[in-house]
Each structure stands twice: as C-alpha cells, then as structure tokens.
Amino acid sequence: MKENNRNHMTLQFAAKSENESFARVTVAAFVSQLDPTMEEITDLKTVVSEAVTNSIIHGYEENPEGIVTISASIEEDTVTLVIEDKGRGIEDLELAKQPLYTSKPELERSGMGFTIMENFMDEFDVASEVGGGTSIRMKKRIVSKKALYN
C-alpha cells in the first residue's frame, strides 16, 4: 500500500497588517519540508503577502475584526494555498486582474498583486462574491534542491 504523503495545515488570524509577515513566514516554514530553493520560498512568501494584504486592505478595509484564513496542503511535490476572507468581495474580476488596476489609488497601491500571484504560481484562481468574500486558490510545484543536485 502506498504511504499517504499528503500534509496540510490551516491558519487563521485577525486582519491586521502586523500579521502579514507572520503569514509569510509560517507558510514558508510549512513548505520547507519539500526542500524548496530560495527562489521558490521567495515566490511563495510574496504571493502569500499579496493575498493577505488584499484581504486586509480591500476585503475588510482594515477592520481588524475580519478574519483571514490560509489553508496550505502538500501533495507529492505540489503546494496548494487557499487564502480566504469574508469581506466585501470583488465586483468585476476581469478588471481587478488587469496589471496596474487598483480601486484604491489614494492609498498608493500599485495594482500589481494579482499579476504577481499569476506570474509566481503555476495555477491561480479567484472566486469572489460581492458581500460574501474572496477566495484565492494557487498551486506551485516545488522542484526542490535535491532534484537540482541529483
């Protein structure tokens, strides 16, 4: 019988900007069991930071009572991340995904969050409901250092 090599974790925290670095570091630590390269770690930290920041700024408009949930799972050599909020949701997804589009230019947002997530991950999906919240699902295959040295 094949050993079950799936692993997973769930993390929930208040929508406070202090928790952005906590979220990145926690996901990176969880994924370290796949022995990722520095570049892979940076990619994962960056996309976590983007999605969590979006939940805090756009989803909850900085209301710290909001809750952000991250689920991470590992299956074989692939990491799946789901980052969710129960915030205000996105009206026009196509528009939101355009590079440089931001609904909050007054906060000096760059509008590059979704573009970065799309570029750094192998798979990227957004589900959102106005008034219901937003869920980002992303996957990345970790090539790992071991594979490079073999």
Next chain:
Amino acid sequence: MNLHMETARHRETLIVRLSGELDHHTADLVRMRMDEEIGREGCRNLLLSLKSLQFMDSSGLGVILGRYKLIKQKGGKMVVSDVNPPVFRLLEMSGLFKIMSIYENESSALSELEVAL
C-alpha cells in the same frame, strides 16, 4: 518593526537605504519618513539603495512609484541601486525600469546623477 531606513545627502541627492522587509505594514512609515526628507530644502534627486532589502511585495512598488511622482514634480531624477534578484524581478514585472534607471552601486548612481545636472 522589521524595516530599517537610513538617509544621507550627497549635494542635491537624497540617498535612502532600506533594509529588512518592505510590505503593507512597513510601507506607511517609509512613505512618511521619505516624504519628510524629500520636502527639505535643496533636495532634488532621490537614490534608493536596496542592498539589504530582504523582502518586498507590491506595496513596496506602490511606495517607489509614489516617490517617483513626487521627485518628478520637483523636476528631479529618481534612480535605484544595489537591487537583488527577487526585487529586480518585481521591478521588471511592473515596468519600473522604463521610467527609472538602475545602477550597480551607490557611487555609480551618484556620478550619473551629477553628470545629468
């Protein structure tokens, strides 16, 4: 806070050295402190030195673009130096190098800025 900012002046150029992590949480402070320095008399150009910046995301891009606009309004030039590979990738993706020059180190950036005067 996991971000450190150091400033220096070289003639009309403000040098800002960032180390640590530039994200949404640390962006506000960096923005405020940079604008205070940019507003000082005799400051025309901005050199952003990123040698020890360990992490940056799109919130950092927003800070850089915002400062670029300010400096341009003042008729000055903004450049960056000592950019590490992960930060380079972000700057490239957002098209920042189309509007801003990048230099290997502070001294080459400074000598270019002086020639441009």
